[in-house]
Amino acid sequence: MGRMAxxxxxxxxxRLIERLSRLPGVGRRSAQRMAFHLLKAxxxxxxxxxxxxxxxxxxxxxxxxxxxxxxxxxxxxxxDTRRDxxxxxxxxxxxxxxxxxxxGMYRGLYHVLMGRLAPLDGVGPxxxxxxxxxxxxxxxxxxxxxxxxxxxxEGDGTALYLEKQLAACNVKLSRLARGLPSGxxxxxxxxxxxxxxxxxxxxxx
Numbered sequence: 001m002g003r004m005a006x007x008x009x010x011x012x013x014x015r016l017i018e019r020l021s022r023l024p025g026v027g028r029r030s031a032q033r034m035a036f037h038l039l040k041a042x043x044x045x046x047x048x049x050x051x052x053x054x055x056x057x058x059x060x061x062x063x064x065x066x067x068x069x070x071x072x073x074x075x076x077x078x079x080d081t082r083r084d085x086x087x088x089x090x091x092x093x094x095x096x097x098x099x100x101x102x103x104g105m106y107r108g109l110y111h112v113l114m115g116r117l118a119p120l121d122g123v124g125p126x127x128x129x130x131x132x133x134x135x136x137x138x139x140x141x142x143x144x145x146x147x148x149x150x151x152x153x154e155g156d157g158t159a160l161y162l163e164k165q166l167a168a169c170n171v172k173l174s175r176l177a178r179g180l181p182s183g184x185x186x187x188x189x190x191x192x193x194x195x196x197x198x199x200x201x202x203x204x205x
Contacts (some may be wrong), residue, residue, distance in 0.1 A: 001200075013039070065136075067112040067129050069094040077110060084108040086143040089198075090135060090162065092116050092150060100148070103194045110144075111136060116149055118156040121203040128158075130165060137169040146201055151176075163204050173204040 019032035038046050052132050062068070063075035070076060077083060077097070087108030105156055113128045137145050147162055149155035156176060163173055177200065 066110045067094075067114055067132070068097050068110060080102070082107075085141050087146065088133075088142060088144070088148045089148050090133060091148045092155065092158075096148065100194060103196050103198070105194070111145075113149075113158070116152075116154045117161055118154050125161070130162070133162070134165060134169065137166050138172050142171055144174060145169075146198075147173065147175045147204065157202075174201040175204050176201050 001116050016035045016038070017028070017031045020026055020034050021028050023031075026034075038049070059071050060069050061071070061073055063070055063073055063078055065074050065078045068077065069076045073081070076090075084107050086112050088152070089100065089106060089108055090111045090113060092113050093113060094112055097112065100106050111129070111133050113130070113133070115128055117123060117125065117128070133145075136142060143160075145166060147159045149158045149162075159175060167171055
């Protein structure tokens with residue numbers, strides 16, 4: 001019986017390590033360290049983590065307006081009447097919204113694409129929220145759409161595609177300034193660099 005328990009524990013540990021290693025930026029060694037930490041930690045710590053994950057799945061949803069992840073629909077940003085509804089900043093992922101919000105420099109609205117164009121990975125226009133963006137950009141109160149995709153090859157390709165798709169909309173199109181290092185992700189840029197990128201954005205047309 002002791003051997004079976006040991007085998008079950010080993011199987012459970014390997015399963016946890018495998019799941020953790022699937023997280024972005026988490027390699028096999030990091031996943032092992034996390035798993036052993038959870039094993040040695042007080043039981044309530046592991047329970048709190050499990051409850052937090054369950055609450056995340058149960059209580060969060062996509063905002064029907066901007067597609068950000070929040071506990072309410074519309075999300076707090078879209079529901080805030082103090083925000084500037086004439087400007088929409090387009091980003092790739094919900095995490096990018098949090099990154100820009102941390103700068104305190106942007107007071108407009110957002111639109112989350114839920115990815116970027118990546119044909120080699122099978123991500124085409126149909127997998128992104130492009131139709132919804134075009135619909136929002138066509139509203140009379142919207143005067144500017146800022147393209148805030150990552151300064152990577154795929155991010156640049158997505159930006160060019162957006163420029164073509166939104167050309168018919170009566171709206172100013174701009175792109176974040178190149179104060180951001182080429183090939184980098186927004187989530188590792190400093191607040192100052194992001195603030196400069198917003199302030200120094202350039203027109204695309």
